[in-house]
Amino acid sequence: MAGAVTSKGCQKIRGSQIKELLDAKRNVLFDCDGVIWNGETAVPGAPEVVSSLKQQGKNVFFVTNNCTRPRENYVQKFSRLGFNDVAQEEIFSSAYCSAVYLRDVAKVQGKVFVIGGSGVYNELRDAGVPFVEEETDTSGGSIYDCPLDSEVKAVLVGYDEKFNFLKLAKACCYLRNADCLFLATDPDPWHPLRGGRVTPGSGSLTAALETATDRKATVIGKPSRFMFECIASQFGVDPAQCLMVGDRLETDILFGTNCGLDTMLTLTGVSKMEEAEGYRDSEAPEKKDFVPDYVVDTIADFLQTEEED
Amino acid sequence: MAGAVTSKGCQKIRGSQIKELLDAKRNVLFDCDGVIWNGETAVPGAPEVVSSLKQQGKNVFFVTNNCTRPRENYVQKFSRLGFNDVAQEEIFSSAYCSAVYLRDVAKVQGKVFVIGGSGVYNELRDAGVPFVEEETDTSGGSIYDCPLDSEVKAVLVGYDEKFNFLKLAKACCYLRNADCLFLATDPDPWHPLRGGRVTPGSGSLTAALETATDRKATVIGKPSRFMFECIASQFGVDPAQCLMVGDRLETDILFGTNCGLDTMLTLTGVSKMEEAEGYRDSEAPEKKDFVPDYVVDTIADFLQTEEED
Numbered sequence: 001m002a003g004a005v006t007s008k009g010c011q012k013i014r015g016s017q018i019k020e021l022l023d024a025k026r027n028v029l030f031d032c033d034g035v036i037w038n039g040e041t042a043v044p045g046a047p048e049v050v051s052s053l054k055q056q057g058k059n060v061f062f063v064t065n066n067c068t069r070p071r072e073n074y075v076q077k078f079s080r081l082g083f084n085d086v087a088q089e090e091i092f093s094s095a096y097c098s099a100v101y102l103r104d105v106a107k108v109q110g111k112v113f114v115i116g117g118s119g120v121y122n123e124l125r126d127a128g129v130p131f132v133e134e135e136t137d138t139s140g141g142s143i144y145d146c147p148l149d150s151e152v153k154a155v156l157v158g159y160d161e162k163f164n165f166l167k168l169a170k171a172c173c174y175l176r177n178a179d180c181l182f183l184a185t186d187p188d189p190w191h192p193l194r195g196g197r198v199t200p201g202s203g204s205l206t207a208a209l210e211t212a213t214d215r216k217a218t219v220i221g222k223p224s225r226f227m228f229e230c231i232a233s234q235f236g237v238d239p240a241q242c243l244m245v246g247d248r249l250e251t252d253i254l255f256g257t258n259c260g261l262d263t264m265l266t267l268t269g270v271s272k273m274e275e276a277e278g279y280r281d282s283e284a285p286e287k288k289d290f291v292p293d294y295v296v297d298t299i300a301d302f303l304q305t306e307e308e309d
Numbered sequence: 310m311a312g313a314v315t316s317k318g319c320q321k322i323r324g325s326q327i328k329e330l331l332d333a334k335r336n337v338l339f340d341c342d343g344v345i346w347n348g349e350t351a352v353p354g355a356p357e358v359v360s361s362l363k364q365q366g367k368n369v370f371f372v373t374n375n376c377t378r379p380r381e382n383y384v385q386k387f388s389r390l391g392f393n394d395v396a397q398e399e400i401f402s403s404a405y406c407s408a409v410y411l412r413d414v415a416k417v418q419g420k421v422f423v424i425g426g427s428g429v430y431n432e433l434r435d436a437g438v439p440f441v442e443e444e445t446d447t448s449g450g451s452i453y454d455c456p457l458d459s460e461v462k463a464v465l466v467g468y469d470e471k472f473n474f475l476k477l478a479k480a481c482c483y484l485r486n487a488d489c490l491f492l493a494t495d496p497d498p499w500h501p502l503r504g505g506r507v508t509p510g511s512g513s514l515t516a517a518l519e520t521a522t523d524r525k526a527t528v529i530g531k532p533s534r535f536m537f538e539c540i541a542s543q544f545g546v547d548p549a550q551c552l553m554v555g556d557r558l559e560t561d562i563l564f565g566t567n568c569g570l571d572t573m574l575t576l577t578g579v580s581k582m583e584e585a586e587g588y589r590d591s592e593a594p595e596k597k598d599f600v601p602d603y604v605v606d607t608i609a610d611f612l613q614t615e616e617e618d
Contacts, residue, residue, distance in 0.1 A: 142470065143508050161451065163474040169508050172499060176507060190481060190521045198485060199478050204521035210497045212513035256334050 004264045009280045010265075010273070010292035013118065015304050017308050021262075021294065022302065026241040028053055029231070029261070031222075032064040032074075034247035034269020035299065037081055039194070043268050045300030047058075047082040052303065054085055057220070061231055062086070063244075065186035065221035065251060067095035067158035070122035078176035089234070094202075094221035095119040097230050098156055099127035101220055106181055110153030113174050115167050115205060120158045120185065134167065143169035157217065158185035168208055175213045186221025188251065192270065222246075222255035223233075245299060249276055249290040257289040265292035318589045318600035321576075324613050330571075332604065335550040337362055338540070339569070340531075341373040341383075343556035343578020346390055348503075350508030352577050354609030356391040361612065363394055370540055371395070372553075374495035374530040374560060376404035376467040376511065379431035398543070402495035403511075403530035406539050407465055408436035410529055420532065422483050424476050424514060429467045429494065440465075443476065452478035466515045466526065467494035470508075477517055484522040491522070495530025497560065501579065524568055531555075531564035552606060558585055560600040562564070566598045574601035576580065592593050606608040 013021065022028070024216035030036055036046040053060050062074070069077070071091045078086040102108045112131040114120050124131045132149055141147075143166060155171045174180050191252065206217050220226050231237060239260040246252020247269025253276075256263035265276055279290040296302075322330065331337070339345055345355040362369050371383070378386070380400045387395040407429065411417045421440040423429050424612050433440045441458055450456075452475060464480045484490050497510035529535050539545060548569040555561020556578025562585075565572035574585055588599040605611075 143506060144502060148506075161474050163477070165470050165472040165509070168472070168513070172507050172509050172513075176505065189523065193453060196485065197452060197457075197482050198521070200474070200481050200517065200521035204477070204481075204517045207520035208509065208513045208517035211516035212507070212509035214498065 006020065009288075009293055010230070010276045010295055011293065012273075012295045014296065014301050018296065018302055021243065022053070022056075022058075024298050025058070025085070025243045025262070026057040026234075027061065027064050027237045027243070029061045029228075029242060029244045030299070031246035031248070031252045031269075032062055033066060033191075035245060035252075035266050036062075036083075036191055038268065040081070042081040042083070043298055043300065045298070047084070049299050049302045050083055051085055059235060060086075060090060060231070060235065061235075062091045063222065063227050063231070063255075064092070065094045065188050065202075066119075067093060067098070067185040067221075068117050068119045069093070069095075070119050070126070071096055072122075073119070092227050092228070093119065095123040095158060095182045095227040095248075098158070098183060098185050098220045098225045099123040099129055100230055101183065102129050102154060102156070102181075103228060104129045106183075108153065108154045108181060111149060111151045112154045112156050113149070113152045114156050114158075115160045115163060115171060115209075115291055116158030116185065117160055117162070120156065124192060125293070142166065146170065148173055152180065154181035154183060155209070156183045156185065156207060157202060159188075159202045160205060163205055168205075168212070171209055172212045175209070175215055182209075182215050182217045184217040184219045184221075186251075187223075188221070200302070222251040223258055224255070225258050228259040228261070247271055249279060253292045254289050256292075262294070264296060266296050268298045310618075314509065315605070318597075318602055319585045319604055320602065321582075321604045323499070323605070323610050324553050327611055327613070330552065331362070331365075331367075334367070334552045334571070336368040336370065336544075336546045338370045338372050338537075338551060338553045338565075339608070340555035340557070340561045340578075341371055342375060344554060344561075344575050345371075345392075347577065349390070351390040352607055352609065354392070354607070358608050358611045359392055360394055368546065369395075369399060370544075371400045372509075372531065372536050372540070372564075373401070374403045374497050375428075375531075376402060376407070376494040377426050377428045378402070378404075379428050379435070380405055381431075382428070392535065401536050401539055402428065402432070403536070404432040404467060406536045407467070407492060407494050407529045408438055409433040409539055410464070410492065410535060411438050411463060413437045415492075417463045417490060417564065420458060420460045421463045421465050422458070422461045422480060423465050423467075424450070424469045424470070424518075425465065425467030425494065426469055429465065431468055435448060442445075443479075451475065455479065457482055461489065463490035463492060464518070465492045466511060466518060468497075468511045469514060472514055477514075477521070480518055481521045484518070484524055491518075491524050491526045493526040493528045493530075495560075496528050496532075508523070518542060531560040532567050532581060533564070537564070537568040537570070556580055558601070559590060562601045563598050565601075571603070572601045573603040573605060575605050577607045
């Protein structure tokens with residue numbers, strides 16, 4: 001698969017090479033942010049790419065670490081941005097998969113204390129997993145005297161713009177009990193915003209809690225395998241038949257590697273070609289897991305295969 | 310110095326052994342929480358120990374990672390708890406030493422963005438270091454549209470019960486500039502509260518920021534050497550003439566080791582004798598730095614030396 005390049009991976013492909021690759025796959029997994037859209041703007045051509053793949057009879061899945069929206073909001077966003085044929089069951093968000101994990105794998109017997117937003121709350125509610133609703137601290141209480149809920153048996157950490165000290169401190173107290181599960185929706189350390197700003201990701205909030213508790217969270221999102229296991233169990237897909245397309249080497253590409261999928265970096269998001277080549281040319285064996293098999297400038301290049309043939 | 314024990318360190322001493330050790334030292338450095346007091350209760354005998362050491366002509370210093378109070382409040386607390394002869398200049402808190410570092414070592418040219426409380430604010434004000442006063446978010450702004458201050462040239466993270474997402478996110482944005490200094494008052498991951506509760510420490514909040522920025526903070530508090538350098542530069546003390554007394558192996562004892570001081574664990578706080586012996590008997594060489602030279606049940610045992618002689 002390494003083609004004409006000297007080191008394995010980072011093969012920049014286009015036109016008929018992309019067509020050949022896609023012809024060999026039945027399933028295409030896309031990350032969302034930086035791959036099919038950036039914020040509220042679709043990557044040009046992305047809606048046509050998704051439609052085209054589906055018309056060719058392929059399964060298309062969306063695998064996102066973004067836990068801020070419940071899946072029904074994703075369906076609305078897809079529609080708003082011109083994707084007219086995306087169904088809720090094709091969307092695997094870290095919030096949805098966290099709820100599935102708590103219900104079906106951990107089979108949690110008790111409530112979940114959530115650091116997160118409506119995306120996490122709604123998915124837990126839909127999955128029938130009880131949780132402590134604490135959008136923000138309105139009691140004026142402090143960690144010295146606030147009530148703690150003895151029914152809490154798990155702490156789930158996701159992106160939370162209402163994160164505050166009391167939520168962090170309560171989570172620490174719950175996690176003193178070694179039987180209390182410790183989950184994180186995703187490990188993303190930060191996200192880019194407009195104007196060069198950044199916002200801390202779930203991984204940042206999780207790090208605070210890991211340090212304070214000397215425990216490690218079980219991470220549901222990429223690069224953990226669990227989101228692929230969700231897809232595989234619901235759709236029976238074969239890893240050898242899958243292509244994972246993402247914009248972050250340390251999450252998307254590592255996820256693909258961890259799950260045994262062919263991987264493709266698209267350059268419309270966070271990671272750059274030079275970073276991918278840096279991993280490829282590194283002496284450290286563990287860096288190889290970040291190296292994409294293929295690289296495209298944008299997934300819109302998928303459309304060229306039709307025009308050029 | 311290892312005495313009759315088989316492995317070096319963890320020598321439990323009392324009576325005349327303590328007297329002999331103290332006779333050989335001119336300077337005694339005490340951690341505060343867990344050593345001379347617990348919360349608002351002095352360790353029984355601690356005020357007499359401090360007075361006795363001073364009457365013997367020794368320098369006594371208080372070296373605390375607790376950044377929540379300015380030093381004048383510490384003087385009041387000492388007095389309230391029965392310590393009648395402690396002066397402000399004998400108190401080296403992580404907040405005070407952070408202000409000294411910013412003013413005298415980093416010579417910061419600009420404002421400091423503070424995650425922390427009044428202890429940090431007051432010490433910066435006393436040191437003449439300009440800072441952004443942001444006790445809490447009252448603007449209703451978000452990281453998407455809040456103002457950022459272009460004069461910020463350093464971020465300082467300490468214990469902050471008003472920590473929230475916006476403070477964290479703003480700090481992330483400031484630290485995108487590689488010229489912006491990144492300091493932490495102390496690395497403490499958590500602190501014990503009453504009733505088995507815990508509260509996240511400065512180290513927990515710093516971890517969130519380190520993860521989000523992929524940078525490492527310069528840590529001022531123990532086990533970093535800087536607080537000893539502050540004492541040494543102001544009082545001209547010789548490490549060989551110092552005994553460091555603390556209750557946490559990973560901060561106090563490591564600090565003493567890092568600074569070349571004799572170290573003593575007192576068992577009135579966080580760390581247990583078994584943990585110290587565990588480090589002593591470990592195969593890993595780096596664990597030896599956590600092993601105290603001496604162990605006492607309480608610093609009140611210092612008084613026995615007089616009674617028994």
